[in-house]
């Protein structure tokens with residue numbers, strides 16, 4: 189899986205021109221060597237470079253080749269497993285956990301502006317309800333958001349008003365939040381890489397990390413070279429195959445898939461999504477969708493743990509899109525693609541240290557656009573000696589399924605079946 193180009197997605201077809209980065213050759217040195225060039229790797233590199241560290245990023249394929257360049261582009265505050273984490277760590281940690289959940293949105297908005305990153309970033313997001321219990325959960329969330337100073341950005345929408353915010357009868361209400369939004373994720377990742385390079389970060393593509401020799405100065409080896417670094421960050425998420433002994437059994441790859449329609453007419457785009465928001469339903473196996481800047485509907489969903497791409501992504505997703513938007517029955521599908529998310533059993537992101545100078549951040553359970561950016565800050569702070577936020581994630585504790593990746597995949601599939609059954613209730 190190395191040296192690959194981008195998969196054939198809408199994002200790859202519309203990515204901004206980028207310089208490309210060479211493969212590593214020879215031996216170089218840095219303060220920090222980051223293994224993986226998705227949002228986690230690139231955002232962490234930028235957070236570190238802004239603090240004055242010398243940084244190397246090693247990516248086995250292209251920058252943003254993994255989930256970061258393929259996702260739904262929904263920038264949604266909070267993170268998966270947040271509630272469980274708050275319950276486990278108690279009232280004293282609750283405010284900090286909340287702040288971490290919204291940190292990524294702030295980092296993204298600031299970077300888009302500061303580095304002039306052209307990635308179609310837009311505010312506007314809505315949680316949509318399929319069942320009364322979803323509405324009750326949104327009302328609780330609305331109350332908490334209000335208490336925490338979001339009142340000017342949020343709005344509950346009742347069933348009878350839904351047609352003013354979405355051209356669909358599939359939902360019984362929802363919660364709009366104008367501090368979340370959407371963007372072109374590959375262009376964000378490439379823009380952040382360009383910004384990082386501008387601050388002196390050395391990025392390498394086609395440079396798979398094969399091994400890490402640990403020590404006060406770690407030595408990270410790729411097929412063509414070596415990086416000697418005081419600190420290493422593992423940022424390979426669901427594609428990571430290194431340091432498996434310590435991290436295996438905690439994060440599992442699961443496929444998620446998206447289709448993109450042809451560009452819709454202005455009238456049809458306005459009919460289905462008049463406020464140009466991103467949408468998600470609250471199911472574990474959820475539907476998510478939004479319009480691209482050129483008015484395509486990007487509709488995602490489905491999940492599998494087999495590691496196999498469905499015979500036809502389009503045939504598996506299109507019926508779900510038609511259920512939500514019957515008016516798109518005659519609309520052409522131009523792109524279909526998928527990628528791997530890193531699922532964690534208790535859903536809390538896996539952020540911590542393998543040893544004093546080796547950090548990792550992965551497993552965002554499909555909610556990583558914002559959280560990878562928070563993680564970049566958390567890891568950069570920790571490398572600088574401020575451990576408060578990283579400690580929270582180390583303290584929460586993760587289940588490890590110890591029987592190897594094959595069996596674990598089947599167990600995760602069983603867990604998924606359980607959640608699918610719950611979605612039906």
Ligand SMILES: Cc1cc2nc3c(=O)[nH]c(=O)nc-3n(C[C@H](O)[C@H](O)[C@H](O)COP(=O)(O)OP(=O)(O)OC[C@H]3O[C@@H](n4cnc5c(N)ncnc54)[C@H](O)[C@@H]3O)c2cc1C
Nearest residue numbers: 224226227228248254255256259260262397424527556557
């Ligand atoms: C289809 C899909 C839709 C999604 N939609 C959303 C959404 O709308 N909103 C949201 O918040 N989240 C979404 N997510 C999740 C989100 O994309 C991820 O949580 C996030 O991108 C993870 O970023 P990452 O950098 O940790 O991992 P990745 O982007 O997967 O990057 C990991 C990188 O590490 C590299 N790598 C791995 N091993 C090595 C090695 N040994 N040497 C060198 N490089 C290595 C890989 O090649 C890869 O490029 C979605 C994910 C998918 C797949």
